[in-house]
Amino acid sequence: MTYPAPFDVWFPDAAFDGSYGFTLDTLRAVAPIAPEDGFEALWRGWRERARSVDAAPTVLSTSTVEGRAVSLIELSGVDGVRLRAWSVAPLDGTSPRVGVVHGHGYGGRDAVDLRRVPADAAAIFPVARGLGDLNADIGAPEDREAHVLTGLASPDDYVIGLCARDLWLAADALVALTGEVPLYYVGESFGGGLGALAAPWDDRFFGATLVVPTFGQYDERLAVPCLGSGEFQRQWVLRHPEAREQLRPFDASTAALSFRIPVRVEAALWDQNVPPQGQFAVANAVPDALLxxxxxxxxxAEYPGLESITSDAVAGGLAHLDRALAAAVRR
Structure with missing residues (x-):
């Protein structure tokens, strides 16, 4: 099978076309899923209920990483389950300029990655319920297939919704530990999708960077195979067609229509794990003036020039944070 250049050279052994036949022009035309009646009320209701939960963060240990104070902490999720995370603060004890809530991919997280956290920022690196290294099988099963399907029949209990709502408690924990700071969200893949679901409803966030976000445009996602968690959802819906409706409240492209803050989306033209049409649907949902x-x-995927491209993307994300913060201050 021949793939579009340069993917034919980069990924000659790929089992299928990670561009799914899309070009940049056709990806920019992928429409987000319009919200059904009650979508916004559902998420705003969850946000309001989360305000009554005390994150109650406790510091378990502290060490120094790359000139920052990094603490292992414990905090509550939206249903009271106790989850572990890492918090980060400037080592010299100065008051942080900004706070970053930093999501992660579906593989979980075994350490902090400070590349997208300014030196004068505080940050929290939550680890999603059920996922390693810190929260394996806590609040949800670690097995990826079981995880992405857990609780799907009940909107209040679906694990993707719970993981997104847990981000509000992570923000609460960061503020409790560092004091009131303006908040910025960063998330990649799984964390990008969760951020699209959660951040529009929390007015503490002044901006966000979503890197190859998942959970976008389920009509497109469920129509094609992939190597990521979406394949488990696709196979489940094939066997249980009613599950398509159960996924509607958790479409990241639908939620992204409600963004009212500057959002940077880093979306890929080729991705076998998170189909690009879903990523771009999230981007296309963000109002043009904010995107x-x-x-x-x-x-x-690994490909030639990845290190340089990643470095440029990280620098762009940090610059976006600064611009979004300046705009928020002006308001």
């Missing part, structure tokens, strides 16, 4: 789109050649 900064950064196009990556590929996602979830």
């Amino acid at each position: 900064e789109l950064h196009v990556l050649p590929a996602g979830h």
Whole structure:
């Protein structure tokens, strides 16, 4: 099988076309899923209920990483389950300029990655319920297939919704530990999709960067195979067609229509794990005046020039944070 250039050279042994036949022009035309009646009320209701939960963060240990104070902490999720995370603060004890809530991919997280956290920022690196290294099988099963399907029959209990809502408690924990700071969200893949679901309803966030975000445009996602968690959802819906309706409240492209803050989306033209049409649907949902789109050649893959491309993307994300913060201050 012949793939479009340069993917034919980069991924000659790929089992299928990670561009799914899309070009940048056709990806920019992928429409987000319009919200059904009650979508916004559902998420705003969850946000309001989360305000009554005390994150109650406790510091378990602290060490120094790359000139920052990094603490292992414990905090509550939206249903009271106790989850572990890492918090980060400037080592010299100065008051942080900004706070970053930093999501992660579906593989979980075994350490902090400070590349997208300014030196004068505080941050929290939550680890999603059920996922390693810190929260394996806590609040949800670690097995990826079981995880992405857990609780799907009940909107209140679906694990993707719970993981997104847990981000509000992570923000609460960061504020409790560092004091009131303006908040910025960063998330990649799984964390990008969760951020699209959660951040529009929390007015503490002044901006966000979503890197190759998942959970976008389920009509497109469920129509094609992939190597990521979406394949488990696709196979489940094939066997249980009613599950398509159960996924509607958790479409990241639908939620992204409600963004009212500057959002940078780093979306890939080739991605076998998170189909690009879903990523771009999230970007296309963000109001044009608020969107900064950064196009990556590929996602979830090694390819020539990746280190330089990643470095440029990280620098662009940090610059976006600064611009979004300046705009928020002016308001």
